[in-house]
Amino acid sequence: MRDGENIYDAIYQLVRCIPPGRVSNYGAIAKAVGMASGARVVGYAMNGCHNINPPVPAHRVVTRNGLLTGRHHFSPPELMQQLLEQEGVRVEDFKVVDFDKVFWDPMKEL
DNA sequence: GGACTGACGCAAG
DNA sequence: CCTTGCGCCAGTC
Known part of the structure; x- marks a missing residue:
């Protein structure tokens, strides 16, 4: 923490910019x-997303394969899939259906 | 300072 | 399509 901006802060802000659906x-x-190969760090940052404000829609962040790997870190593990389906995202067996269609690229869309 | 761990990514089989 | 192995960065012991 310190040094102006943390890597987590950038991640949290970016995740918050993900539109519903x-x-x-x-x-x-x-x-x-800024971390092309820091995917793990992003997941690690999400680990503390349940105690920050404003809350981060971590349920909209999944693996490159569309797999809801982080579901186990939610209050009820199924909450992640519920939220996604609630927003219109088709999820099957903890995997995002048509992932490439609902995929939101921060570098492209932002 | 070294080693292990973790909500990952990609290449190969 | 799914599984295995290696590499990546940051944090903790």
Whole structure:
């Protein structure tokens, strides 16, 4: 923490910019914040997203394959899929259906 | 300072 | 399509 801006802050802001009905992957976010290969760091940052304000829609962040790997870190693990389906994102077996269609690229859209 | 871990990504089989 | 192995960065022990 300190040194002006943290890597987490950039990640949180970017994730917050994800529109409803869309999902993004860790790699794209990592690259958007300056870490092309820091996908793991993005996931690690999400680990503390449940205690920040404003809250971060971590449920819109999935793996590059569209797999809801982070579901286990939610209060109820199924909440992640519920939220996605609630926003119109088709999810099957904890995997985002038509992921390339709902995929939101921060570098391209932003 | 070294080693292990983790909500990952990609290449190859 | 799914599984395995290696590499990536940051944090903690």
